[in-house]
Amino acid sequence: MVKILAVSDSHGKKDILNELALRYANQVDHFVHCGDSELSSSDLIWGIMSTVMGNCDYDYQMNDEYRFQAADKNVLVVHGHRHSVRDSVAGLKREAQQANASLVFYGHTHIAKAEQEDGILFVNPGSISQPRGTLMEKTYCIVTLDGQSVTVTYYNDRHQEMVDLNKQFQIL
Template sequence: MIKILAVSDSHGNKDILNELALRYSNQVDHFVHCGDSELSSSDLIWGIMSTVMGNCDYDYQMNDEYRFQAGSKNVLVVHGHQHSVRSSIAGLKREAEQANVSLVFYGHTHIAKAEQEEGILFINPGSISQPRGTLMEKTYCIVTLDDQTATVTYYNDHHQEVVDLRKQFQML
């Protein structure tokens, strides 16, 4: 079983990132940040978390995307602003298919969301500092992967589960 903690759109809130790193350091296998941290690429948190550049990040040492292997699954992390995610995930889906990934993390919309299309799982952890949408709760998520399923569990900034957002998906 592999666990991935995903957070996005922290917009300068370094304290919450440090808190997540301390809280989950021995509990998750990967920490990913989906951009708009507004922190320097030399910040010490990036020794723990992997990040990508968002539209509010101006340190050009950051990459636009990050790829890694989680067990047998190929994973892609982007911010999403270059994929027009506010209107649809079609651009992300095209890139995911080309990159042969089965799991995509993205941010930008500040709205917590997990959905699956044609075997590809798209996960937005929401925003840990400036939520939007109907939920209006600061969120991050933990994805638990095994060979056949992915469980996406969302938490608020007080580390309490947002039960209505929990989803489980079959993975191909």
């Protein structure tokens, strides 16, 4: 079993990132930030979390994407602003197919969402600082990969589980 904590769009709110890193240090296998941290690429938090460059990040030492393997699955992390994610995940799907990724984390919309299309799971942790949409809760998520089963569990910034957002998927 592999657990990945995903957070996005913190927009300079470093305290919550430090809090997440301390709280989950021995509970998750990977920490990913989907961009728009507005922090320097030399910030110490990046020794714990892997991040990508968002449209509000101006430190050009950050990469546009991050790839890794988790539980024999290829994982892709992007911000999403270059993939028109406000409209659909079609641009992300093309990128995921090229990367042979079955799990994609993205941000940019500030809206917590998990959906599957053509066997690829797309997970947006929402925004930990500036939520948008109907929910208006600051969120992050933990994705648990257990064999072919994937559980996406959302939490608010007070670490309360957002049960109505949680979803379970099967991926190959």
